[in-house]
Amino acid sequence: MLSDIKIILVETSHPGNIGAVARAMKNMAMHRLALVNPKIFPSAEATARAAGADDILAKAVVYDSLVDALADCQVVIGASARSRTISWPELTPKACAEMIASDVSKPSVGVVFGREHSGLKNEELDLCRYLLRIPSNPEFSSLNIAAAVQIVCYEFFAAQAVVEESRIGDKGESPLATAAQMELFYEHLHQALLDIGFMRPERSNTIMRRLRRIYNRIQLDTKELDILRGILRMAQDHQKS
Incomplete structure (x- = not known):
């Protein structure tokens, strides 16, 4: 399951955050990192903050647009701390991981994280099937991007141990649309x-x-x-x- 999940960072402004995300991913045995228009990359600061996860950075793919980064994904999940006027189906990291782990079709998954200070725009969330919200203090809900990625990756890592192999009805003969x-x-x-x-x-x-x-x-x-x-x-x- 973990090899089917792509972590996507949109317009990251601080290269150190990219390195910290790479480290968080490697901690949880995840390796697919995509960057959409990062302000600075590659960067010595990103490499330093990766602290041994240089291989994740070396394999990271840089895209010009989020649409391009998501092209091969069948399930797209957007992470956001902000409330939206139009409702998206919302999941906690744990519920999200359990849903993906129990899907026997093993879909290609993209988890999208927005800009450090402003998150994802509504038109970017339009590309997402689910909104992922990390439960936190409502008076101080903004997480550092690497911390948010660490929480989400941990739940995916933990969920792979409790995969359910049963499925009622459709057995996934046709792949999910990308x-x-x-x-x-x-x-x-x-x-x-x-x-x-x-x-x-x-x-x-x-x-x-x-x-x-x-x-x-x-x-x-x-x-x-x-x-x-x-x-x-x-x-x-x-x-x-």
């Missing part, structure tokens, strides 16, 4: 809803954000995604005729 496949679906859905006159362009952002919440809750697999896109194509063709 983030890249879901983005293509959302683009298709947006265009189809405009084509059939369901929504106006000026209101499309609000409606699409709500629709993302719906589809992100259900964990579509690739076969289900093909069916939905087939329905969209038929609706578009019917509108043209």
Whole structure:
């Protein structure tokens, strides 16, 4: 399970935090680190703070955008300490780890951590299926990013020992859709809803954000995604005729 989890840091401003995250990951036998537009990397300070986890830094992949970093992920989880006006399905680190550990399809997972001072933007959380919140003192809830990663990685490490192998119904014959496949679906859905006159362009952002919440809750697999896109194509063709 641990090899299927990618820790993703968005626009990290302090290179020492990258090194500390690498150390936290290696403590918990995790090695997939992705960096989206880090301010400074590589860095001697990151290497020093890694304290022996240099191999994690050496294999870290730098991306220009979060969309690119998530392209191969089937389950995307965004970590945030801030409350949001639009609700996402929320998980604690323990519940998140248990959910992933019990999934026999062994999905590729991306766990996204935002900027040190401002976290993730709403449009970045739009790419996430779940919101991960670490229970803490409500009067002082902001954690150092390395501390937050350490807590989350520990729960994943601990959960692998209690994996449940039973699954009712669907046995996971079709793999879960990746983030890249879901983005293509959302683009298709947006265009189809405009084509059939369901929504106006000026209101499309609000409606699409709500629709993302719906589809992100259900964990579509690739076969289900093909069916939905087939329905969209038929609706578009019917509108043209």
